[in-house]
Amino acid sequence: MTSQLHDERILILDFGSQYTQLIARRVREAGVYCEIRPWDATAESLIDFAPQGVILSGGPESVHFDAAPRVTDVVLGMAVPVLGICYGMQALAQQLGGRVEPSSHKEFGYAEVRARGHSRLLTDIDDRVNAEGHGLLDVWMSHGDHVAELPAGFKVIASTPSAPIAGIGDDERGIYGLQFHPEVTHTSQGQRVLERFVRDICGCSGQWTAGNIIDDLITRVRDTVGDEHVLLGLSGGVDSSVVAALLHKAIGDQLTCVFVDNGLLRLNEGNEVMQTFAQHMGIRVIRVDAESRFLDALAGEADPEAKRKIIGRTFIEVFDEQASQIDNVQWLAQGTIYPDVIESAGANTGKAHVIKSHHNVGGLPEHMKLKLLEPLRELFKDEVRRIGLELGLPAEMINRHPFPGPGLGVRILGEVHKPYADLLRQADAIFIEALRAEGWYEKTSQAFAVFLPVKSVGVTGDGRRYEYVIALRAVETVDFMTARWAHLPHTFLDQVSRRIINEIDGISRVVYDISGKPPATIEWE
Ligand SMILES: Nc1ncnc2c1ncn2[C@@H]1O[C@H](COP(=O)(O)OP(=O)(O)OP(=O)(O)O)[C@@H](O)[C@H]1O
């Protein structure tokens, strides 16, 4: 927290909601910087953060459990506005002397809420007005408990037939609670409600815009780096490309990019990256051919987590070697973004399960020679994309689907072999080309082929074929935390399947992955 742009900030305390990240993205969209901390973060860290306001997320627990998460006294003692959402409201209500009960009618999904009592939070925010002049809001609910009795000093600010206390407020102290979720898009006025809270009630002016963020990042990078040299791991993906453009602008010649061809890239990826950056943007990029090094390191390893760790470690070895060949390199820059950090937080605090170690965060070795420079560490993907466009990167680069650093290494199930990677590259290229040609690339968030090392029998031209299987994966998602499998047309899948089997000798069968996240993940390993 070193810059003026961070002077205005909102603290979001996470009580385990599926939507905590959405709250943060919405607050950012309102032009205000915010950070997410666990509900039981230490008092010092919260006081140190010194927010202008606090939002308490929803959560799966019930306030009646003995060990139920609590709103720490520090938050209530800060004398700044507080907004509790769902569990956050229930916890506030109970701790401030109200009562929370299990409902006989659980509410999941759409509800029509009546705004009442002219609170500062909801006044003049409505979807329609009823005959008595009360504002009505279309909202989204997801709860089993409800507030049955108000704490002292509060009034009801919203109600539904099954939850008469669907919102509470104390305008004087600036403490509010909403049983519904303003952060989800199904709550049509949700953005306005959150904006009302962070701008009008907390008094933040909304400086967090792409232009301001860039100026701020440039100043901070210059202050941090001084006259030292920076090595950037450039993958050609959205995040590291934006870092390249940003650092080029901030420190010019003090930047060298290293693009590692680890043998696990998509077809022609290497040439495309070199063309865009080295030729068109005049950025210094070293291409390191490390295919055999990565494949040798992976040889015989079938375990997904072990493979991820090997890949992460080998990346760092390559970066270290390159750094030692350039004068005065002290920094390793990476395109790490906020969701990478949040997802890995579980791994650091031991609170959440480690689902998989993303190579650039959880996969880093303990001892590193270079200091890490991660200018996008506080930003969400949509913010990174906006900044990239503002910095002049081509839209087609900014709108690329993400590609994980371990690449085909986690899309070839089990042991990685070069012939498998070659087959997978061809199948993936056919799939992506077809998606682009049929207008589906933009409509999906991420799509790729997966190599299954099992053989199945086929018949082609009266001959028997006994070859491998390719799975196609395409998902729609906003934040990659949850995803829906893309409902691609059957005719389209048919066309892709036939092309893959006809054009690639080593493949005898194609299947389509119809698993959501959760319960599956986007990548297969
Ligand atoms: N082949 C590579 N060569 C050099 N660095 C890489 C390579 N692959 C990944 N990295 C480094 O690891 C970081 C994380 O990878 P990640 O895939 O999350 O981001 P990205 O490739 O920049 O963007 P995207 O999420 O759009 O793919 C990158 O930002 C980059 O610094």
Ligand SMILES: O=c1[nH]c(=O)c2[nH+]cn([C@@H]3O[C@H](COP(=O)(O)O)[C@@H](O)[C@H]3O)c2[nH]1
């Ligand atoms: O840079 C990365 N390094 C990794 O190790 C990694 N693992 C998964 N991903 C990407 O993260 C998103 C969510 O993936 P999962 O649902 O498979 O966890 C998807 O977009 C995945 O492609 C990674 N990106």
Ligand SMILES: NC(=O)CC[C@H](N)C(=O)O
């Ligand atoms: N979404 C939530 O925060 C739910 C809160 C609480 N677990 C309930 O069922 O009421």
Ligand SMILES: [Mg+2]
């Ligand atoms: Mg990538």
